[in-house]
Amino acid sequence: MILTTLTFLVFVLITLLIYFVIPKKYKWLVLLASSIYFLFYNNFSFKIVLYILIILLTSYFGGLLISKYKDSCKSKWILLVCIIIILSVLLYLKYTNFLLLTLQYIIRFFGGNFTFNYVYRDFPIGISYYSLIMIGYLVDVYRGICLPQKNILKCALFMSYFPILTSGPFIRYNDEQDYLYNDYKINFKEIYLEIVRILWGLFKVLVISERLNIIVNTIYGDISTYSGLYILLAILCFPIQLYTNFSGSIDIVIGVSKMFGIYLPENFTSPFFSKTITELWRNWHITLGAFLRDYIFYPLMKSNIIQKIGMFFKNKFGKKVSKKVTLYISMFIMWILIGIWHNGSYNFIISSGILQFVYMVLEDLLGPVAHKINVKLHINDQSKGYRIYQIIRTYLLFAFSMIFFRASSVTNGISIIKTLFLSSSFSLRNLGLNNFNYIILLISLLILFIVDKININANILEKVNSFSTVNKIILIGIFILIILTFGMYGIGFNVSDFIYSKF
Amino acid sequence: MKYLKIVIVIIIFILIFIFLNRLVSPKYANHLVEGSMTNAYYKEDKDHEVIFLGDCEVYANISPLVMFENYGITGYVRGNSSQDIWQSYYLLKETLKYEKPKLVVFNVSSMKTSSPDSEAYNRLMIDNMKWSKEKIDLINASMTDEENILSYIFPILRYHARISELTMEDFKYLFKNKVNTYNGFLINQNIKPVDSLPAKRKLASYEFSQKNYEYLDKIYSLCKENNITLILMKAPSLYPYWYQEYDEQIKKYADEKKIDYYNFIDVINDIGIDYNTDTYDGGLHLNLNGAVKLSIYFGKILKEKYNLTDYREYDIIKQKYEKKLKEYYKEIEDGYEKNN
Structure with a gap:
């Protein structure tokens, strides 16, 4: 069930x-009940039920057992x-082909x-989300951040809460x-605000994203x-x-x-006003970044192996280098995982993983150098003009990385880059x-730009709340009319195409 | 005061919404005029003795005005492109709310189709139909799997993309509909002789579906309840093929129900149809020439066999039809001028 359809709105x-x-x-x-209905709306089979039950029962009993043995080392093994x-x-359902392809390369x-041979497996909707969400739940129980849920049905609700199944965000039990x-x-x-938020999401998806989709598909579809x-x-x-597609869906989910x-x-919090890639990722898919930071990056930084590597570099090259090396190793692992999470293929690993990692390392290494150059050249890097330059630069870097996100494969991504440099009318x-x-x-x-600009320092919904x-x-009426009239939805209907065609 | 303001605002939005729905709906005025046929009926005086029901084989092949001119028959074609039998049934039901004809002539070609054909044909027929229980039933019976009744109630859900393609026609016919037919007959003066026809294929089954028989029974019962004589006909089209097996089933049904059935394919020569000059699409439909010949031929049968009134003897009706005939011949003349 797609969030922008009438079926979903009626269902809600x-x-x-x-x-x-x-x-x-x-x-x-x-x-x-609604979540279960949503979960099986398009996809119901014994296997699908089985996969969901495995994750649910593992999480439920795992949580209880971890809590029961919280003072012994058993809890660590149970968590593991x-x-x-x-x-x-998750790997079996979504990453078999990726693993086999990697094996083939090796x-x-x-x-x-x-x-x-390509393996097709039917998997339940939202599995990438609730697999990680339930791992987060188990880790939180292990860390004592929350108590385990004793009612299995309540545990099932946390796992399958229907609005987040298609596009997140990542939630935490606590x-x-x-x-x-x-x-x-x-x-x-407040219900007005929630309606406005949903309509704003629909506007972003149906009026903006779907129009851009036509341009992008036309070009990328025929390079x-x-x-x-x-x-x-x-x-x-x-x-x-x-x-607009992703954040619009999230607006609907939150509303x-x-x-x-x-x-x-x-x-999302106005990501395209970010001055660096690091800042952009603090405002883009925030819950995924926060999740991986809390459950992978920090534990990695504290892990024995990273500590040992740190010690090695500290002894050889000093504290500063050691800090950078451990930071970059942990970051690299985290970004590779972010890439893999997006989809089990190498183009995603490059776009959402490696390139972002490279950008951030370069920002970290070259940032101070750039600042020194600016000082020498008397460029005020706090000026408005410089900020605009940084915003545009960040957008361009991000846009470049997204070539591989949109491409069907790494080869396709490279072909796109090559065709970029061919002359054309x-x-x-x-x-x-x-x-x-x-x-x-x-x-x-333009409307999106203004709203996102306002949202940097304030919450536009709070301003709406002050309306009579x-x-x-x-406002709601205008939004509805705009979406209904200018939205791109429904079946394409070209009345001229069909007449008498069947004869 | 606050609530009054809210009510006024809501009313204004509803009015804008209604306006937008109408604005983006296709007007079927000068393009795809087949979409204007259902609505044209509402502008008629409802005093017809014969109602012709069916698909394009009726609205392209039978000219009620020619029947009036030659025999004084007052008839109307309630036909649409690819009109399915269930659509014919609900259109007949609607028609009977307005008038009670003596005869209903149903063209049986739609007996071949057992499931909704395409959304486009549904739209052409239903978009401009007046809202009634019959329309709701018709929509429910006609919708393809992808369709949704809401988009018939609120056309903006279906036609919103037209907002970027609006023409002057959309504003000119914002609150009115253009009539493009003459008592339901759509003039087509083009000529495309029969060149060659596709080879006859052997079908897996020639049986009409149970569903179609049920609707044929419904049409039969509706006529019987209203003391209307039902006649079945098959227009003289060469293609799509009207197989012998089809014909036998209709003959059997007609015999059982004791109703008349005319298959005009059998009497093409008697009618005088020349497929070099009398068809606009290589034998699928008759053009104006062919339609006139068929209307004269069939009108004679109707007049002689079913005791119809000669309305040429009634001044008011005669005057009304003379006016229509004048417009009818003017369009034909204009058409000839355009073609030559």
């Missing part, structure tokens, strides 16, 4: 109605076994002959347990025809397309959740949009 509406009429103590069961089980399910590298299981009284004053400036246009458009009284963490016609649509796109991008009820209703 029905769930909301039942949620508010049902007695307090059973409200969470409504969410659970649980993580291995959950990751095995064997061929050593002169062997091995060709793997943050959400009160919201998920406790009674919630509807706040009619033998489109080259040079066309490729540059696609490269520049894709990050905004991705951002819907707030209607149930569930507060979810923000996942340029016209905005024949990219799938007419003049009217370009105007709508430009106006929408009438003005709030006007």
